[in-house]
Amino acid sequence: MSRRFGQPAYHFEETDTTMREAAELARNGCPEGAIVTAARQTAGRGRLGRRWLSEPDGGLYLSLVLRPDVAPGAAPLLTLVAGLGAAEAVRAATGLDCDIRWPNDIMIRGRKCAGILVEMETREERVTHAVVGIGLNLNYREFGADLADSATSLLLETGRRHEADAVLQPLLDALRDSYEIYLQQGKEPVLEAFAKASSYVSGRRVVVTGGGGRAADRRGVTAGLDADGMLLLRDAAGRVEPISAGSVRLDERGRRSDAASG
Amino acid sequence: MSDSKIDLDSIRELTDLAVEKDLSELEYETSKQRIRIVRQGPAVAAAAIPVPAAVQPAPAAAPASAETEAAAGGDSASYIESPMVGTFYASPAPDAPPFVQTGDRIEKGRTVCIVEAMKLMNEIEADVGGIVAERLVENGQGVEFGQRLFKITPA
Numbered sequence: 503m504s505r506r507f508g509q510p511a512y513h514f515e516e517t518d519t520t521m522r523e524a525a526e527l528a529r530n531g532c533p534e535g536a537i538v539t540a541a542r543q544t545a546g547r548g549r550l551g552r553r554w555l556s557e558p559d560g561g562l563y564l565s566l567v568l569r570p571d572v573a574p575g576a577a578p579l580l581t582l583v584a585g586l587g588a589a590e591a592v593r594a595a596t597g598l599d600c601d602i603r604w605p606n607d608i609m610i611r612g613r614k615c616a617g618i619l620v621e622m623e624t625r626e627e628r629v630t631h632a633v634v635g636i637g638l639n640l641n642y643r644e645f646g647a648d649l650a651d652s653a654t655s656l657l658l659e660t661g662r663r664h665e666a667d668a669v670l671q672p673l674l675d676a677l678r679d680s681y682e683i684y685l686q687q688g689k690e691p692v693l694e695a696f697a698k699a700s701s702y703v704s705g706r707r708v709v710v711t712g713g714g715g716r717a718a719d720r721r722g723v724t725a726g727l728d729a730d731g732m733l734l735l736r737d738a739a740g741r742v743e744p745i746s747a748g749s750v751r752l753d754e755r756g757r758r759s760d761a762a763s764g
Numbered sequence: 765m766s767d768s769k770i771d772l773d774s775i776r777e778l779t780d781l782a783v784e785k786d787l788s789e790l791e792y793e794t795s796k797q798r799i800r801i802v803r804q805g806p807a808v809a810a811a812a813i814p815v816p817a818a819v820q821p822a823p824a825a826a827p828a829s830a831e832t833e834a835a836a837g838g839d840s841a842s843y844i845e846s847p848m849v850g851t852f853y854a855s856p857a858p859d860a861p862p863f864v865q866t867g868d869r870i871e872k873g874r875t876v877c878i879v880e881a882m883k884l885m886n887e888i889e890a891d892v893g894g895i896v897a898e899r900l901v902e903n904g905q906g907v908e909f910g911q912r913l914f915k916i917t918p919a
Binding site: 552575577578582606620625 | 848849850851856886887
């Protein structure tokens with residue numbers, strides 16, 4: 503598969519969400535690698551109905567159509583694949599070290615600069631398409647009170663502007679490189695690369711909110727990834743369980759003890 | 765079932781034992797029959813799922829298998845199953861109405877729920893049309909590959 507991502511490309515000055523536009527294209531048979539971008543989204547989507555801040559000039563809002571010929575059970579790994587590609591692109595654009603918070607938040611100095619969401623449709627136990635949505639904060643100078651502690655932008659981190667047009671193709675190329683490894687070499691190299699790129703994979707004290715039918719937060723220390731890329735969490739009793747969904751955050755109690763010891 | 769050769773009491777006892785001891789699989793064999801109990805999903809979910817233990821007669825008990833399947837609900841109802849391990853959501857967002865409600869008449873291809881794994885949201889489409897007779901999992905619950913999510917009866 504030598505085809506570049508980004509063909510065909512549809513750009514909107516304004517749309518509700520590039521995810522919906524891309525899913526429609528996919529249902530109408532567009533090829534793999536098709537993208538939808540928008541200068542502004544009026545209803546940018548995050549996970550489970552959350553909003554993604556999508557002001558004009560603030561960020562890059564991209565949805566990419568993939569058509570991996572895999573069973574649905576093998577598809578969640580795509581979110582790690584996308585995280586690896588996006589992290590590589592952010593590193594290249596900024597020259598800064600960045601981390602991946604499982605499964606795919608791109609972090610610089612502990613703050614999130616990009617988020618990724620994948621929406622998939624299946625038929626008869628095969629994936630018909632998956633739309634990878636990436637929101638990358640480029641030129642925000644500040645965030646509202648609800649995001650001030652947790653979000654950042656490339657401008658804030660590097661002190662200079664980053665244009666969406668300049669960032670887009672390198673990002674698509676990095677995503678394609680990462681995706682090609684997944685298609686051609688399977689999940690092991692993806693899991694290996696992810697374990698190297700993400701400090702969250704092992705030995706981090708975290709709290710997991712939501713997911714898996716648990717009302718209460720789960721706390722523990724991360725203990726690697728399972729064969730499907732799920733994060734393993736070891737609780738205080740030494741019990742290890744895989745996390746399939748939920749928000750992973752550093753446990754504040756752990757952060758304080760890190761600071762004390764360092 | 766009066767002429768059944770299946771020892772229902774044994775199956776009940778074994779099922780209780782499997783639940784009580786939190787066993788995922790239990791096999792019991794005598795000279796006449798072999799009974800295998802396989803449980804799916806975490807123990808906490810067992811109470812919420814009407815059929816927590818699937819009773820599968822092993823090959824040794826083949827003559828009885830047809831009757832057992834009929835007893836387990838081998839009527840015209842069908843089930844929408846999860847295509848992957850993940851977390852079940854009945855609605856697209858916490859404050860949004862569910863995709864489908866019990867009693868709804870749905871067409872094949874209708875989105876009935878989302879299963880999430882690792883921020884990949886899989887919109888599950890009904891592979892048959894009919895009436896949503898029952899939702900078999902709780903919102904936010906973890907589900908296994910192949911776990912039944914909805915019971916659909918013919919319209």
